[in-house]
Amino acid sequence: MKYDFTAIEKKWQAIWEETKPYAAVTGDTTRPKFYGLIEFPYPSGQGLHVGHPRPFTALDIVTRKKRMEGYNVLFPIGFDAFGLPTENYAIKNHIHPAIVTKNNIANFTSQLKMLGYGFDWDRCVDTTDPKYYKWTQWIFLQMYKHGLAYKATMPVNWCTSCKCVLANEEVVDGVCERCGSEVVRKEKSQWMLRITKYAQRLIDDLDDVDYIERVKIQQRNWIGRSTGAEVTFKTNIGGEVTVYTTRADTLFGTTYMVISPEHPMLNEWKDKIKNWDEVEAYQKEAARKSDFERGELNKDKTGVRLDGIEVENPVTHKMLPMFVSDYVLMGYGTGIVMGVPGHDQRDWEFATKFGLPIVEVVAGGDITKEAFVAKDDSAVMVNSGFLNGMTVKEAIPAMKKYVVEQGIGKEKVNYKLRDWVFSRQRYWGEPIPLVNCEKCGWVPLPEDQLPLVLPQVDSYEPTDDGESPLSKMTDWVNTTCPCCGGPAKRETDTMPQWAGSSWYFLRYMDPHNDKELASKEALEYWSPVDWYNGGMEHTTLHLLYSRFWHKFLYDIGVVPTKEPYAKRTSHGMILGEGGEKMSKSRGNVVNPNDIVAQYGADTMRLHIMFIGDFEKAVSWSNEAVKGSKRFLDRCFNLQDMATDDENISAKNESIVHKTIKKVTQDIDELKMNTAIASMMTMVNEFYANGCSKGDVRALCLLLSPFAPHMVEEMWENMGFAAKEGKMAMQMPWPEYDEAKTVDATREMAVQVNGKLKSTITVPSDSEDSVVIDAACADEKVKRLMEGKQLVKTIVVKNKLINLIIK
């Protein structure tokens, strides 16, 4: 019988379309639930990339096995369809983004169906559907009402050539991703989300979830918690300034102060600063610089002394000069830093350049050459008054205690995490459902007016002045205030792409609900997501954002769990042949359609899993695909080779049970490559020993999650479908008998003085004495032992014996 994969796959996909074996049933209490989730794709014009099938196939296999194990499985799919590439394509080709999106989704859908994934298509969501984004807008309004959304003036990325605002992701190495022109910072009023309010909980609750460790580490680092102290310094002009430091112990070594050029206090001091012109020029220069110039290129310290301003060091009582310098960031701490050049390299560079005193307060380095930043905290304090002789470890709390007692400071925790810039001056995003009234200020749209639908516009190109294309729609912009009925204007910015994806997994639970984002029953039943797999690139974006939204929804009683995802895993990238990134310019992009056409979807699925460790990057090889196809051919041919016996044959019993055990364990650990290897080993044995119909039946059940089309065809051909009245995928997952995985005899390694010299075959679980006797009886061992004495033996049961001789 020939393995005609094209016909087979077409046939079974039609059957599944018709019978919906993947439908999830909300509220089915007869079975445990399992919610498996993959990151829904952005439906780009290029169609499915070979990178997509890797995570999709892995979780498809996991969820198929869960179904066979009796779970009520939710494995949904949808499309994260708002976003710039679609908008740019629409602008270029003069097609409405909604049409582009519709076409792309249709293309993606057919590609995903072509690969035979067990998605519950009836629950498919599309973030650009007003029925969906109604609830994205609703969540935003709840955040607004709870004070988590606010408007603030923020510097944004501005492309000097395109004359438009760019998202951070569009700025690559300081230039515009599209045109390569310089990107500068421009102040704009933006909607912000107060994610920083959740910083501590976003760290703490990582302890309660099962994420792979590198995801947790990356999130913790990104949130960047640090503990330190705020210390207040008195100024010579009657006020005071506060700094944040993690090194309170170095206060005696503070020889100057630095303030950020954006700091509002500078303006307050305008009259007291004698060289204001110079300071103002520096401020302007700093504002003009791009982040790139300010950061990466220009580590050279610059600054201007504030002539007329001095502050008193509260422990040395010396008067210190104050500088403005752009190495101090306004967004972190207090925007003012105490300069400790002896023990901070940046301060050392600044002090060296400006000829400021460098004082050693921690012994152990050579501060004439560079700042001494102790690697451990056991270094000893010097030149530090009451701290002298203490270690850094002792001095930090001692100084904190001191400043608190003196009323000049307090303990303080800081985070690197910033609030989330939530507006985009773009067309293809969710409209922000707020209006600005001259009398009432910002007023939320009443909830019964949601969704606020994107209006049809003639041109969705960004405007010259950086306003959203929606701002040109005066009919839409001008509206009445829901509060006072007076004239008002709509917000014309839209939400970023991350909005719709921050809660989509909730919508899958109840995707057609028009009363709530999802029913209480559905949320209670399906929450949390049991297993979420996605890319590492989303760790500090989507994954963090959606945890934040979910915690907010938990706080207002919408969702039943604190955390959205119980488990998170991450896949490695698929690289091109030779280990390079796949890209159009390199011409090494693999299109899944081509692989499916040539080898079939089952081979594609199997191969993408076999190719290597799921978590690691692997390079694609067109040559190697043949091996996976060859394996499926060999499986398919077993139908004709097998004897009629429907039991597992005695000669294959051991290998079959071993393989069931291995595949069962490996799927749960996402080690699909070794699961497949063990099935290959089993099939090789079938070829060597012959096999029964029962043996092939076991193979079918194990292989079903990997190669569902071919397995159903074999299952039907061999009469199991008729006999069981079920498809293979609906059968219970096979169980193994531990006793049957054990062979009667074992080959054991024999080492002499730790080196492998021979092997012996002994009955399984032999006593040590039996093994030792057998080893000593071995011809090679006898030769080596001639004239020597056996001083020690080490026996590792069923594996190895090591004879130590002298």
Add this chain to the structure above:
RNA sequence: GCCGGUGUGGUGGAAUGGUAGACACGGCGGACUUAAAAUCCUCUGAUGCUUGCGUCGUGCCGGUUCGAGUCCGGCCACCGGCACCA
């Protein structure tokens, strides 16, 4: 600079501290064929000789251990992320 990760045959990759290289690609040889493809079977880390055995071998240098790809210390290289966060 900081935080992760990786380094194993010609190639992709396997190995709870216990026979390194499972499984696969590629290659050699054989069977089948007029022939080729496909399929099936054998062999395939390097090296030496007497073909049975020896020696070497998991980025480099040390250590722990009866035994190290695996653990520890110190390096090197590459990949990813963050980066003037006080």
